[in-house]
Amino acid sequence: MKRKKIFKTQLGIAATFCLAAILMIYVSYALPRFLPGDFVTAMYAGSEVTLSPEQEADLRNYFNENQGFGEYLFKLLRLDWGYSYAFFTPVSVLFFEALPWTLLLLGSAYLLSFGIGFILGVETAWRRKGPWEKGLVGGMMVLEGIPEMITGVVLLLVFAFHLGWFPAAGADTAYAEIYFWEWILDVGHHLTLPLVTLLIAYIPGNFLLARNSMSMVIKAPFIITARAKGLPPRRIRYAHAARNVLLPLMTRFGLRFAFMVTGALIVERIYAYPGVGTLLFNAIQVRDLPVIQWVVLVSSLMVLLIILSLEWVYRFIDPRIGQAG
Amino acid sequence: MNHMRKEYIFRSKWLWILIALGNFLLIIPWSSHAQEKRVHEIIIADSKGDWGYPNPFRHYPRGPGYVRMSWVFDTLVWKDQDGFIPALARKWAYDSQNQAFVFDLQEGVTWHDGTPFTAEDVAFTIQYYMKHPYQWVPMDAIADVNVIGSYRVKITLARPFAAFLTYVGGTMPIIPKHIWENVEDPKKYDDPKVYIGTGPYRFMDFDKAKGNYLYEAFDQYYQGVPKVERLIYVKTGNPMISLNTGKADLVNIEPEMAEGLERKGMKVIKDARGWNKKLMINHRIEPFCHKEFRQALAYAIDQQELIDKAHLGFGSPASHGLVSPDHEYYNPNTPTYPHDPEKVREILQSMGYVSGPSGYFEKNGKPLQVELLASNITAAGSSVPDRDGEIMKKQLQAVGIQVDLINMEQATTDGRVKKWEFQMAISGHGGLLGDAMVLGSLIDPDASAGSVNSARYGANQRLLDLVRAQVREMDEEKRKAMVYECQEIYADEIPAIPLYYPDSMSAYNPQKGVNWFYTKGGLAIGVPIAQNKMALID
Numbered sequence: 036m037k038r039k040k041i042f043k044t045q046l047g048i049a050a051t052f053c054l055a056a057i058l059m060i061y062v063s064y065a066l067p068r069f070l071p072g073d074f075v076t077a078m079y080a081g082s083e084v085t086l087s088p089e090q091e092a093d094l095r096n097y098f099n100e101n102q103g104f105g106e107y108l109f110k111l112l113r114l115d116w117g118y119s120y121a122f123f124t125p126v127s128v129l130f131f132e133a134l135p136w137t138l139l140l141l142g143s144a145y146l147l148s149f150g151i152g153f154i155l156g157v158e159t160a161w162r163r164k165g166p167w168e169k170g171l172v173g174g175m176m177v178l179e180g181i182p183e184m185i186t187g188v189v190l191l192l193v194f195a196f197h198l199g200w201f202p203a204a205g206a207d208t209a210y211a212e213i214y215f216w217e218w219i220l221d222v223g224h225h226l227t228l229p230l231v232t233l234l235i236a237y238i239p240g241n242f243l244l245a246r247n248s249m250s251m252v253i254k255a256p257f258i259i260t261a262r263a264k265g266l267p268p269r270r271i272r273y274a275h276a277a278r279n280v281l282l283p284l285m286t287r288f289g290l291r292f293a294f295m296v297t298g299a300l301i302v303e304r305i306y307a308y309p310g311v312g313t314l315l316f317n318a319i320q321v322r323d324l325p326v327i328q329w330v331v332l333v334s335s336l337m338v339l340l341i342i343l344s345l346e347w348v349y350r351f352i353d354p355r356i357g358q359a360g
Numbered sequence: 361m362n363h364m365r366k367e368y369i370f371r372s373k374w375l376w377i378l379i380a381l382g383n384f385l386l387i388i389p390w391s392s393h394a395q396e397k398r399v400h401e402i403i404i405a406d407s408k409g410d411w412g413y414p415n416p417f418r419h420y421p422r423g424p425g426y427v428r429m430s431w432v433f434d435t436l437v438w439k440d441q442d443g444f445i446p447a448l449a450r451k452w453a454y455d456s457q458n459q460a461f462v463f464d465l466q467e468g469v470t471w472h473d474g475t476p477f478t479a480e481d482v483a484f485t486i487q488y489y490m491k492h493p494y495q496w497v498p499m500d501a502i503a504d505v506n507v508i509g510s511y512r513v514k515i516t517l518a519r520p521f522a523a524f525l526t527y528v529g530g531t532m533p534i535i536p537k538h539i540w541e542n543v544e545d546p547k548k549y550d551d552p553k554v555y556i557g558t559g560p561y562r563f564m565d566f567d568k569a570k571g572n573y574l575y576e577a578f579d580q581y582y583q584g585v586p587k588v589e590r591l592i593y594v595k596t597g598n599p600m601i602s603l604n605t606g607k608a609d610l611v612n613i614e615p616e617m618a619e620g621l622e623r624k625g626m627k628v629i630k631d632a633r634g635w636n637k638k639l640m641i642n643h644r645i646e647p648f649c650h651k652e653f654r655q656a657l658a659y660a661i662d663q664q665e666l667i668d669k670a671h672l673g674f675g676s677p678a679s680h681g682l683v684s685p686d687h688e689y690y691n692p693n694t695p696t697y698p699h700d701p702e703k704v705r706e707i708l709q710s711m712g713y714v715s716g717p718s719g720y721f722e723k724n725g726k727p728l729q730v731e732l733l734a735s736n737i738t739a740a741g742s743s744v745p746d747r748d749g750e751i752m753k754k755q756l757q758a759v760g761i762q763v764d765l766i767n768m769e770q771a772t773t774d775g776r777v778k779k780w781e782f783q784m785a786i787s788g789h790g791g792l793l794g795d796a797m798v799l800g801s802l803i804d805p806d807a808s809a810g811s812v813n814s815a816r817y818g819a820n821q822r823l824l825d826l827v828r829a830q831v832r833e834m835d836e837e838k839r840k841a842m843v844y845e846c847q848e849i850y851a852d853e854i855p856a857i858p859l860y861y862p863d864s865m866s867a868y869n870p871q872k873g874v875n876w877f878y879t880k881g882g883l884a885i886g887v888p889i890a891q892n893k894m895a896l897i898d
Contacts, residue, residue, distance in 0.1 A: 072775030
């Protein structure tokens with residue numbers, strides 16, 4: 036009986052998500068079309084070339100900007116994602132060329148800020164009212180208020196321009212004639228400043244959330260019991276208390292992850308770092324409709340997918356949710 | 361004793377050995393220097409990065425896209441800092457009787473794949489572009505093309521066309537017949553072969569995600585071995601930092617950085633005035649349809665204040681006749697509109713406006729209120745935040761015209777201008793140093809229906825006739841007189857108001873041994889970028 040109920044609930048969730056996905060597909064089709072301007076105008080406006088009315092009509096015809104939703108959906112189902120107007124290259128090729136850099140930069144930023152924020156939060160809450168806590172909380176509050184744009188520019192000026200320790204732009208040295216392992220080091224070298232900028236932006240939020248949650252948890256009776264049992268403090272902190280901190284942190288992580296596609300746009304712009312954010316930004320500038328549609332679609336589906344996965348992760352982290360379901 | 365010792369040393373065979381060794385040591389650095397003379401790589405950085413694939417059908421239709429293509433594909437003629445120079449054509453002549461240009465081509469030229477280049481390729485290129493338009497070249501100006509010999513080709517014009525050498529000879533990239541003859545959709549055709557040209561550099565890679573390009577020298581180039589082995593374009597968030605930290609050798613810079621860069625040993629070059637910021641006016645609607653009102657606007661705008669306050673003084677006021685003062689056809693007697701608030705009030709009062717209680721002009725109880733769109737376009741395809749909109753608003757309000765300022769993203773502004781859904785918009789464009797044919801695309805409504813930079817102004821028939829006729833006038837002096845008159849009429853009608861020429865500069869590292877320069881009249885039809893391939897050819 037209970038199994039049947041769970042199955043029904045699951046089916047309900049799946050149906051809701053399917054409906055939402057269809058809605059997202061429509062949004063990805065329609066939303067970019069609301070952008071004022073069009074590709075031919077945007078591309079030729081700053082051009083040295085002036086189009087005659089016939090040339091303009093031919094170009095519009097070629098790019099087939101007036102594709103209907105039915106055609107869009109049909110092509111989507113056939114896995115025909117279309118060609119970028121600007122590059123005449125399949126949209127998927129552009130997307131998957133940019134994605135690894137987004138994954139590298141934002142993936143590392145999310146994971147590291149999650150880990151560092153979590154550990155610092157747990158440890159600080161454990162040592163309440165000490166100088167460490169006061170200093171860290173104050174410092175993190177200040178950092179939380181500084182936008183990425185400011186941190187990015189300051190780091191760029193200090194470490195790239197004045198000290199010259201790190202490169203100012205790009206994801207690697209363009210067309211460097213080096214061995215693979217040297218290239219790995221080179222990528223790491225280029226990653227440092229954008230990554231640190233993002234870490235400075237992300238760690239404070241995670242830290243404050245972890246610390247606040249932990250402060251609530253360590254007052255709970257089961258922690259007192261654990262202490263009374265004489266368990267080692269580290270085990271109490273992480274195996275007993277901190278597990279409860281994971282839940283809000285995971286929610287934050289998941290929601291942030293969902294915005295991964297465009298999350299680093301500012302940092303990508305400051306450091307000329309490649310990524311999906313830049314791809315979308317450039318596509319919007321020239322009204323490259325197929326690229327905008329694809330990135331909007333993938334990012335909105337990603338939000339859905341992450342929310343769906345969070346449902347499962349919650350059950351794993353907190354068995355109470357599963358039982359309640 | 362001493363004397364004897366000296367003699368001994370002089371006669372000693374050791375001395376001769378030492379001298380020989382010294383000479384040898386002197387020779388070694390010279391010979392290795394000769395080997396090192398060829399630079400391994402040059403890096404050019406810009407803040408946008410991607411400008412499309414470098415072939416005629418896939419590059420972005422803007423200057424930087426054309427330049428990236430120009431390394432790979434040569435044209436019949438080219439330009440350097442002094443004007444036209446031979447390229448694939450070693451000499452050319454205009455046959456006025458037959459209304460045709462005859463080009464004698466270079467012999468012994470090969471495509472990057474080793475196939476010989478002949479007159480057939482030139483004829484094929486023209487026929488191919490007639491079928492698959494390359495918008496940079498007005499193919500309707502050509503009636504026919506005939507191969508006269510393996511290295512001679514005759515291009516017959518459809519009508520007299522004074523801008524032929526600039527717009528066709530110096531802009532049309534010649535493509536190989538043996539590669540393109542079977543290509544039906546050149547935009548989508550994706551094959552390494554479509555980057556085979558006769559230019560000094562072979563295209564090797566374009567990294568779309570990173571915005572980087574790699575070219576390698578084509579050592580069999582008919583004009584000499586390129587000085588630099590690898591040419592690399594990189595994208596950078598800040599060109600000045602890239603140049604300073606040795607990550608780039610040539611960049612466009614903001615003028616205020618010039619002094620600091622020169623102190624650090626960089627060479628800074630400044631372009632002639634070929635790009636202007638312009639106030640577009642919707643002259644189809646009231647009150648902008650009245651010439652007097654547009655003239656009042658011109659008097660209300662203080663060009664120098666715009667330059668001083670929005671651009672730290674780096675720029676110069678634009679000629680109200682459109683043609684740049686650095687152009688050989690510039691008319692020094694073009695009417696101007698010095699900033700004169702009193703004159704503005706006079707004109708507006710003569711048009712029936714009266715000063716209202718709020719200090720702004722009114723007519724029939726309705727305040728004189730205009731909408732001004734502002735965006736951030738600047739030279740060489742870049743975008744910099746400026747305060748032109750705010751300053752212009754202040755200037756117009758000071759003379760009694762109420763302004764509703766709307767800051768917008770460039771493509772949105774362009775879209776509205778194109779559809780005439782605007783009153784006034786601050787925009788900008790280049791091409792002012794190229795052939796005077798550009799006047800057609802900046803004025804003539806028929807030639808530029810879809811342009812957002814064109815005034816599309818047909819109210820003055822004399823102006824239209826002149827703009828069209830000057831392109832057909834093959835006599836240079838007569839043409840110059842027509843262009844002079846165009847400027848006078850344009851400045852009087854003032855359908856769009858030229859504002860100022862922002863200083864356009866590039867900086868490069870002279871230690872690489874390349875002397876970059878700005879091309880006379882701009883590259884091809886007037887691209888104001890200091891990346892002329894001739895800088896890399898001795």
